[in-house]
Amino acid sequence: MAELSDRSNLPVVSVIVVNYRGADDTITCLRVLREDLDYPADRLEVICVDNASGDGSSEQIRAAAPEVRLIESDTNRGFAGGCNLAARNATGQVLAFLNNDAKPDRDWVRAAVAVLRSEPTVGAVASKVLDWEGRHIDFVDGGLTWFGMGYKRHAGEVDDGSHDAARDVLFGTGSALFVRAELFAALDGFDERFFMFYEDVDLGWRLNLRGWRVRYEPRSLTFHRHHASMAEVSSAREYYLLERNALAALYKNVSDETLARALPAAMALSVRRATARGEIDPTQLEITRRGDHEDDSPVPIARSALAGMLAIDQFVEMLPSLKQSREEEQQARVRTDADLVPLMRKAMEPAYPLPRYLAAHDALVEAFELDGVFGRPRKVVVITGDAVTERMAGPAIRAWHMADVLSAEHEVRLVSVNALVSPPESDFAVVAAKPRELGAHVDWADIVVLQGHVLEMVPALKHVGSTKVVVCDVYDPMHLELLEQGRDTDDERRAKDLAGVTKVLNAQLQRGDFFLCASERQRHFWLGHLASLGRLTPGLYDNDPTVRSLLSVVPFGLPSVAPRRTGPAIKGNRSGIAAEDKVVLWAGGVYSWFDPLTLLHAVHRLSQQHDDVRLFFLGMKHPNPDVPEMGMAEQTRGLARRLGLTDKFVFFNETWVPYGERQNYLLDADCGVTTHFEHVETTFAFRTRVLDYLWSGLPVVTTDGDSFADLVREEGIGVVVPAEDPDALATALKKVLYDEEFAAECRRRIAPVRERFTWESVLAPLTEFCRDPRPAADRLKASAPLVRSPQLNRVETVRRDIALLREYLDAGGPFEVAKRATGRLRRLAGERFRGR
Incomplete structure (x- = not known):
């Protein structure tokens, strides 16, 4: 058997x-x-x-x-x-x-x-x-x-x-x-x-x-x-075929940029090979060698020399049909000439040891600058829907650092479809584009990295025939956010919005060649999504049982350089906050899935024991004007007023701190805090503000339930508390603020953790993918299974159908049989239609 x-x-x-x-x-x-x-x-x-x-x-x-x-x-x-x-x-x-x-x-x-x-x-x-x-x-x-x-x-x-x-x-x-x-x-x-x-x-x-x-x-x-x-x-016919076919292969397969340099040089080199091989005097027609009388006598040419010239002649004859082939190949390609250089082994090798030929080879390489012809940097476009300015929120920060890290090896454009684009200085291009203008940037690129709703703005990318390599950054489970964020809207609108966002994410998951998420928890979540959409095919699994070649963890990162103060921020600068006060920092915005209300109650209780505690909210107004203020922000202000905390123990920065200045605020803090409710969004969220706490060496106080709570607990870099427990939260804040030995130990433990989260480290999976980009295994054209189920003969088909009939009768009676039969007829009709 x-x-x-x-x-x-x-x-x-x-x-x-x-x-x-x-x-x-x-x-x-x-x-x-x-x-x-x-x-x-x-x-x-x-x-x-x-x-x-x-x-x-x-x-x-x-x-x-x-x-x-x-x-x-x-x-x-x-x-x-x-x-x-x-x-x-x-x-x-x-x-x-x-x-x-x-x-x-x-x-x-x-x-x-x-x-x-x-x-x-x-x-x-x-x-x-x-x-x-x-x-x-x-x-x-x-x-x-x-x-x-x-x-x-x-x-x-x-x-x-x-x-x-x-x-x-x-x-x-x-x-x-x-x-x-x-x-x-x-x-x-x-x-x-x-x-x-x-x-x-x-x-x-x-x-x-x-x-x-x-x-x-x-x-x-x-x-x-x-x-x-x-x-x-x-041998002459062999030379002829080799010369002609080499030109044909070159013409069909290299990019426009490569062809412009390589083809004229290759044709010139073919002529030099012919004259060198046939030992033909190349100066015999120079006007200075005319002598007293013009010599028009025939010159014998060896067939091996003639082969190169005839090869070029017949290559020209083939060009009309080769042109169509070239268009097909260039449209279907997903890899650059540079990608194939390692497989070429020694692309600049002259191949023939003839002295005159070698001299011509070197001259052509220099004249046409061919040393770098196959080394064109790969073109990567990173597209975000967020504002790219001095004041950037999470999506733009993530896109910015992707572009920054990738620009060390590739030609990169960071494109935002947001109206606000006034970026800091960078080594890569940063441009604003309207949705209708994205097509030109996508056409320019070899690799497209996108996030949010961007795929919906480039319908051509979603087309089944698209050959672009697409990286989808799904670090933000938008549909889970919307479950919480949409509580303030009516039920019909909420359900419609949720269905729309889920459709947007499904489109990305069906199209992408490589996916990025922010944590192992998220990875498990997205694997379920991909499986439900049929992306985890046997072929893809066989190619990589870990599936990390399709879906990899890329959390938010940290700058590799430690934070350095460039100006005053909170202590001694903000009215009501003295230089010796203990500052609890809430970095980032106040959104519906967070729980700042429990934090306010905890600070109120702690302030009755320690009058030097101060809670500072870093940013109440999102830098992206398309993101409206959520109801939780106003609830937070209202509760702070009712508890008598505002501008005494609790302070609000009503704008948004510029990205290049946030370190000043972090360095003025004594601990960082993030509190949230216990729900699905929390389970798969990745609180990027916690990374800023690590960057600046701040002990962390966080609510349990997300991936960072696991990190804080496992690494001993702060305190984890239950959700909606003001007493436990007040006790945790007291420990990290006033237990100097504990706080110092937290800071010591943070240092090695911080190294794991530098942008260069966390973006390694994306960097590696972009060095050798390919379509996902299940998206390769013509990738049907090698071994298919054998066709059943007539007797076996009848036996199978009888067994199915019994199964359907047992499951639901005649109604179930009728339903299954209808479905089968529809499938057969669809197959016949597709077959046409």
Whole structure:
């Protein structure tokens, strides 16, 4: 049964072998495929295409391997065309391309399939290829030059075991390559215009640009009679195809910026290769060498030299059709040229050791400044809906620091759709944009980082065909906030607003390629959301069982530099607060989900024992004019007046402290406080004001129930109290304010905790993602499961339907049967409609 289970979980693999006047090699290859592979025969389809050999090859192959599916082409389509012809007729979920002069190892198929099944973001598997005797390397890695020529790195070297580790590569050799069948079809297969040479380079290049990985797997091993298939192709024709196809691949696949520099230099270099290879005198037509008589006699040119010039001529001939291909590739790409530089290995390598050629290479690199042509900084746009000014609230602060940290490696724009944009100085661009103007910024960027309602303002990003890599910052569970914030509105409006915000968040969760949240609690919450929306697919899970490549924790951060006073703030500066008073700081705004009322009662009780206690509310008016004042703010002012605390023990800053001055207020405080009610919003909230307390070394007093309460308790950096308990809160404040030994110990413990929360540290997941951005595994195009459920025959279908009928009758009687039948008919109708 174990073997049966294993067989049923293996995809059908269609192995494709192209023959052109090499029947003996082909028959040897086909025999190994049918007899020596460790892969179930019923899961293996072997297809051989005879490329109009005209030498009796078809008859020989049919007689020697009758069980192999033979397709006879009416013309010689080349390697690319022959493979595509077979692929269109294949039934497997995996296509395996094998040269007819290659011999696969026993585990060749099974090892490659294992990679495709375990790593859903791998679109193709490149086999390890050795020479026929297994001593020297044919393929273990691919390189690509800036002028478009792919090459096999380490070819000809002794296989000493140093290439037995799997790794990502730019391309695999077409002589032994596995590709997901659906993906191969989505890319229209190999480019048949190449005929032969570089069609495998071009395919791997396109796969990588679209976000797929090509994985070199050394356990998938083959042996190759090097260039046996090229016996009838002259070196001049080989040069011609290499030169022409390199230009075609370069033209199709590089960005506009790269193409503008690289293509003219590549064409010039192709000419120099031709003259250097043919040892042609490049000065023979100089006017100064005319002599007494004009010499118009023919000049002999070697075919190897002519190849480069004719290649350029035919590249020009191909341009009309290549232009359309280029437009398709550029529209579908999700990765930059810079992303692929590590896979190119040595992009600036000259490749040919000819002295005149090397001189030209260096001159062109310098003249066209090609050293940095593939190193263009990645473009990242961070979009917020909040005001970006000297006075910034949480969303803008978070967006600001994301832009700041990312700008160290990338070209970054911080874009706000808020009317208030007057930022501090920065090393990155900060611009205001109306919603209708966001499209231009999104088009400019390689990566879009957004928060809040921004996705709704760029409908094109939500489209299923959008290729932009999108990072959604969902640190703010807006729908949970709205449950509390909307208490003051009528029930109908509240329900409508909640449904709208939930829809906004669902749209982000369905579209994003990477998500950021603020705590492990939030991460658990958002994982549930993602699961309910169907994002936690088997493929995504198999690619990363932790799912951290999709959803990672990025809390609010702290500056890496300790706070330094730049001016007076509270003590000795605010009327009623002396330099020796004990200041309790409420940093941030007063919103409906907070509980400042219990805090006022606690301060009132503590003031009866200590008349030097002072509570200071840092900001009552939100810097974003679009955020209205909530009812809790007025309730707080009213209770303070009734208790006789206002301007005596309790003080309100009715504006908002500029972000660059907040340290002065923090340094004047003796402890920081945050109090809230016990409800769902609290459970998943992340109180950013507590981080400012840590930054300035303030002991923290907080209500229990959120992630920071857990931190304060576990790290011993303050006191945690129950919700709505003024006595416990008064006791906690007294301890951190007047127990000097306890307060000093809290400050000592805060120091190492603070280091964990610097912006550079907390943003590490975003930094790493932006270094290698890709679509989420479940958003890759053509990513259907490799192994699908088998189709039931008529008898099995009837048995299944009878069992379902009994189940529905038991569950709900005839009504349940009718309901289920209606639903099934609707699904079938939908499938037929989609099929059209």
